[in-house]
Amino acid sequence: MSKPRSNRRQIDGVLLIDKPYDISSNNALQKARWLLNAAKAGHTGVLDPLATGLLPMCLGEATKFSSYLLDADKGYRATVRFGAATTTGDIEGDVIRECPIAFDEAGLLQVMQQFVGEISQVPPMYSALKHQGKPLYEYAREGIEIHREPRRITIHSLKLISFDGVEAVIDVLCSKGTYIRTLAEDIAIALDCAAHLTGLRRTTTGGFQLSDAHALAAVEALDMAGREALLLPADVLVQHFPATTLDEAMAGRFIHGQAVRFAGNCEKMTRFRVYSDANAEFLGLAEVRDDDMLHPIRLLAVKQAAC
Template sequence: MGRKKGRDISGWLIVDKPAGMTSTAVVNKVRWALQAKKAGHAGTLDPDATGVLAVALGEATKTVPFVTDALKAYRFTMRMGAATNTDDAAGEVIATSETRPDDAALKEALHGFVGEIEQVPPQYSAVKIDGERAYKRARDGEAMEIAARPLWVEELVLIDRPDPDHAELELVCGKGGYVRSIARDLGEALGCLGHVAQLRRTWSGPFEVEDGLSLERIEELAQTPELDACLLPLETGLSELPELRTTEAGLSRLRNGNPGMVIPGDVEYGDTAWASFDGKPVAVGVFKAGELHPSRVFNLPG
């Protein structure tokens, strides 16, 4: 008794998340459709956001941190002239402005948001303040001081300006970025105020939105071999890391969580890498002096 029902199935399913659903609800739907024992996702999307939600199943959940750390790309529409309490269209308007920047001013302001920046998460976010989620406190009407945190922004470009009130932008950033904060701060920098009207994640680390399945498709294929065939292998989540091959002796040591010998490759002492045997992932860990010191070991069948 007490054992979680479900299949020991490992891999990644890429979902093109619909608007109006939490990321957790999508994961639960995928777990049901694949009858999987274990599932998680790499990087939350707001309920109103769409696009890449990478769902990890089984042993692939051990690779989630590496996808979370990778760069991600977003396409979003910024609505100028109004600030909201949630920094997106779902919230209440708390301030308005008649100012509208021209394209040149907008492009100029974008430079201040590229590189290593400091970002304050939205009041309505899952950031923990004294052990409690910020959005819970915000709902109770509390105004909080949320500390700024560093964010790496690879690029932020203007894609389209359909009208004076809207700008379509593309953002590529590292771990922990809030697109809503970018829209809010950009609006403030331009003196016009702003919030996110629409948001779509186009890629996340190795995963592209083109490879994503719609929720309708997942429901159609639920509990069929066709859906199993859509799974990407566990090691897709390790694509940002170098691969090292292990020996047979190294394999049994690594499987037991001990440092195991690996064949030298394109890594240096102290690098994080993953080891494979016969093309199958065995472990991920730190390379030191000819051995991989495992931090996670994969228990794949066969």
Template sequence: MTTATKPAKTDSTLTQAKSKKRAISGWIVLNKPYDMTSTQAVGKVRWLFSAAKAGHAGTLDPLATGILPIALGEATKAVPQVQDGTKIYRFTIGWGKATSTDDIEGEVIATSEVRPERAALETVLPRFTGTIMQRPPAFSAIKVDGERAYDLARAGEQVELVARPVDIDAIELVEHGSESTILEVTCGKGTYVRALARDIAEALGTFGHVTSLHRAAVGPFTDANAVTIEALEAAEAGPARDALMAPLELGLADLPEIRLDASQANAVSHGNAVLLTGAGAPVSEDECWVSFKGKVLATGAVEFGQFKPRRVFNL
């Protein structure tokens, strides 16, 4: 009598099984570690969750730590809303040295013996709140004639970027010393903390550069709901690890939510605009999101009482 046996799994079969991607959606609010690029962080998280799709909401420099919102699956459609959110950075200015990159990575290009007093610093800081003109660092991702500024700077070219307006909501003096000072800034999209440190130092008649940088918040995401790479690795793959993921709607928490009925929800899910009804229905909203029974359906705008979807979520 012949007994049928199952063929042994080959290395290629095992690799195929391991590489199967999951249609999982949500946010990993990562406390990015020092000396890891944002791209590396996204790759690591995507691998840990076997996610079919992943992206991040706002690059964080390798030498910086802190909040890097990583979107999985359908959450990638909400990346623009999170990127546009308010940021909070805590950073240290090292006094007396200017560097080519405005942080510790670059070469020292100028020095000064001047060390600012606390009173002088407190007098200068208000100049850097509100809408200010800021010249980005030469070592930045801004494009100049189709080339990244940092590529040109590394090639030895003289890069002088044009100042542009940025919004600084507040700057708080956390700790002051003779050689360094810790500040916390609340700011809008496009603000370069390295440029802020450079300009504050120049306003005080000295030089300065960022020696440490931590992003404490991006939009609705803060240190309070952040997780580390170590915590993700320690959690067992499956429900335990998935429990560390924040829901998709948390990324939209700073926007108005409009709840739809079944008929409206069906129309929006097919990309169609709907008329909003009811006493509290908004007439106009530049940006908002709609839901049905707690489920995110779409982001969009309200014009003349009609919700017009821009991005529809397939959850």
């Protein structure tokens, strides 16, 4: 599936993919990159192979702004099966404990609310976090348990969609770094039970919605022009920052890395999306510092940012 590097092209933008089951995020990224023959690509947060759903992919100059989406809140729809714990916390692991389910929907709802807000969470052994340069999941496969420090995360909301007495469907809105498998296990422990995930689908990240994502098969079915038409501009990754514009002379200095005078009023260290007022083209991201100057932080390549 690979193409010679010399044949790859500079193409910029954001592609929203609906990642299928049983494919890694990196494999999905490489597939999308191949379909667009892109020279440079990166994703904005890994999904487990088990998980499906929204996976924004950044191409070309958009990769410069991918970190802002990595830090964004995420939304998931999790399917949780109570009564059994597995080695991995999901359906792919071996069952290591079974227990009766001695709670009803009201009891589940009551316990779920205890997990809303800022909480501590211990990352699972089956994760890509590293210890001494080695992913934790490799230790787990060797039967080695590594001590993990709890992390502070935020669960913004938990909504019970359905519960049939064994399996619950729960919508989760959470901060970055949240492990939904661990959240399900911790809820079960609070219910004096056990649980594991049987399904996980990412529904939101930042301002993006799953309804706007495209299946890889659907992208592949298009010609190159159709694929390119799916790309969103790089500045969609930083829409949460206010915008400002520069005249032609100031924009010319700005795109070459020079700070320019900021005429507005704002708190120091405020970040802005910067555009050329000549053609409304996105130039990059900047912040206002103590000298009341607008300092570039991330710039599009000069050849991309003509004024």
